[in-house]
Amino acid sequence: MTLKLGVPSKGRLMEKTFDWFSARGIGLSRTGAEREYSGAVTGIDGMELVLLSASEIPRELARGRIHLGVTGSDLVRDKLAAWHDHVIELEPMGFGFADLIIAVPKCWVDVDTIADLDSAAAAFRATHGFRLRIATKYHRLVREYLRKEGVADYQLVDSQGATEGTVKNLTAEAIADITSTGETLRANHLKILGDGIIHRSQATLFKSRKAQWTGDDRKALQVLKDSLAAAHV
Numbered sequence: 001m002t003l004k005l006g007v008p009s010k011g012r013l014m015e016k017t018f019d020w021f022s023a024r025g026i027g028l029s030r031t032g033a034e035r036e037y038s039g040a041v042t043g044i045d046g047m048e049l050v051l052l053s054a055s056e057i058p059r060e061l062a063r064g065r066i067h068l069g070v071t072g073s074d075l076v077r078d079k080l081a082a083w084h085d086h087v088i089e090l091e092p093m094g095f096g097f098a099d100l101i102i103a104v105p106k107c108w109v110d111v112d113t114i115a116d117l118d119s120a121a122a123a124f125r126a127t128h129g130f131r132l133r134i135a136t137k138y139h140r141l142v143r144e145y146l147r148k149e150g151v152a153d154y155q156l157v158d159s160q161g162a163t164e165g166t167v168k169n170l171t172a173e174a175i176a177d178i179t180s181t182g183e184t185l186r187a188n189h190l191k192i193l194g195d196g197i198i199h200r201s202q203a204t205l206f207k208s209r210k211a212q213w214t215g216d217d218r219k220a221l222q223v224l225k226d227s228l229a230a231a232h233v
């Protein structure tokens with residue numbers, strides 16, 4: 001058995017994860033053909049690279065199929081109920097920053113806070129006969145947040161992409177999605193509610209509580225932790 005490290009298989013997160021480990025003396029790379037999902041590790045014995053979709057990594061950690069995983073802190077919180085029971089946050093990595101926010105049309109001049117949204121939602125239901133729709137793919141985080149804030153008169157509409165477009169397309173009145181530069185929100189005439197930041201996410205190295213840890217796995221983890229502690233980056 002080797003210690004399995006799950007890393008996003010493509011895009012920004014994969015490249016920045018490779019750079020992050022490289023700056024700490026550990027080489028991660030994709031091997032094989034361009035589209036083949038296999039990888040190699042150098043600089044540490046007994047560790048295997050597993051390339052996965054960022055959104056699958058939380059479940060793989062919770063099932064114990066990987067020992068360590070890099071993914072957004074938003075995805076761990078959204079994909080896993082009681083995430084603390086399944087994983088431990090070892091290290092925030094300082095990239096992949098994105099805020100999960102709630103946004104409404106800019107033209108809703110009376111709605112700037114969650115309390116305003118609550119009032120608007122009640123009025124919306126009275127007028128339209130159905131609950132105000134919030135489009136998102138972050139179902140757990142949005143539900144938990146709105147429950148905490150005392151907002152109940154809404155329904156979630158699932159949107160797995162191009163979420164900001166749902167308002168213009170009249171399939172939702174509000175959205176909850178991640179933003180980094182804010183460009184997509186601006187382009188779609190949406191504004192963030194003042195207190196509508198649900199979670200500030202960044203790429204994070206997680207450890208599974210559910211994986212089986214052999215003596216060799218623990219040794220490899222200790223070598224990894226020593227490399228992280230020794231790096232002055």
Ligand SMILES: Nc1ncnc2c1ncn2[C@@H]1O[C@H](COP(=O)(O)OP(=O)(O)OP(=O)(O)O)[C@@H](O)[C@H]1O
Nearest residue numbers: 053054055071072073074075096097098178180201
């Ligand atoms: N500007 C951004 N757009 C999208 N995701 C971002 C951005 N900045 C940081 N992230 C983070 O990247 C992660 C999502 O990565 P990615 O889109 O590769 O995941 P995925 O849902 O597994 O993708 P796919 O389903 O296409 O494989 C989330 O943790 C998110 O917070």
Ligand SMILES: O=P(O)(O)OC[C@H]1O[C@H](OP(=O)(O)OP(=O)(O)O)[C@H](O)[C@@H]1O
Nearest residue numbers: 161162163177178179180181182183184
């Ligand atoms: O604040 P910004 O810098 O504009 O970034 C935010 C956008 O980026 C992400 O979408 P992505 O491009 O990953 O596509 P998606 O809509 O398919 O999720 C996210 O869902 C927002 O739409």
